[in-house]
Amino acid sequence: MAATIIENTVMKHNQAVSMPVAAAVDATDGAVVNFNAADQKILLILQNASTSVPKTATVKAGNGIQGVNDLVITLEASTTKLVSLESGKFMNMTGTAKGKVIVKGSDANVKAACVVLP
Numbered sequence: 001m002a003a004t005i006i007e008n009t010v011m012k013h014n015q016a017v018s019m020p021v022a023a024a025v026d027a028t029d030g031a032v033v034n035f036n037a038a039d040q041k042i043l044l045i046l047q048n049a050s051t052s053v054p055k056t057a058t059v060k061a062g063n064g065i066q067g068v069n070d071l072v073i074t075l076e077a078s079t080t081k082l083v084s085l086e087s088g089k090f091m092n093m094t095g096t097a098k099g100k101v102i103v104k105g106s107d108a109n110v111k112a113a114c115v116v117l118p
Contacts, residue, residue: 002026003026003029003030003031003102004023004024004029004031004032004112005023005031005032006023006034006113006114008033008034008036008037008042008114008115009115010116011115011118012118020045020113020115022045022046022080022111022113023112024049024105024108024111025105025110027105027107030060030102030104031102031103031104031112032100032101032103033112034100034114035085035087035091035099035101036099036116037116039084039086039087040117041116042084042085042114042115042117043083044082044083044103044114045080045082045112045113045114045115046073046075046080046082046083046103046110046112047075047079047080047110047112047113048076048077048078048079048110049078049109051077052077053109054074054075055074055106056073056075056105056106056110057072057073057104057105057106057110057112058070058104058105059073059083059085060102061089061090062089062090062092062093062101063092064091064092064093065088066088067089067090067093068089069089075110085101087101
């Protein structure tokens with residue numbers, strides 16, 4: 001199966017938007033988030049849909065010079081966490097995923113969404 005494509009919800013000043021519906025992260029190929037705005041404007045939303053078991057979401061290190069370590073985030077049962085990422089560490093600079101961040105989950109209970117702030 002292919003990686004899940006996470007659609008960015010772009011906000012505008014003085015306008016309300018609905019909370020984006022998080023998409024299940026493909027258990028094998030993960031999810032791809034388009035990192036097409038300044039770092040401080042992108043908010044990654046991670047959810048654990050399991051009501052009883054903690055899960056992990058792993059933001060893969062990018063393939064640039066700063067991309068040396070993955071970021072592993074523990075998601076307790078039925079929780080949602082917000083993450084602001086540094087593009088230098090996590091965005092891919094070359095290849096088919098250029099300009100994107102890859103998120104992997106421990107299974108399909110891990111869900112992701114993304115908001116781009118104004």
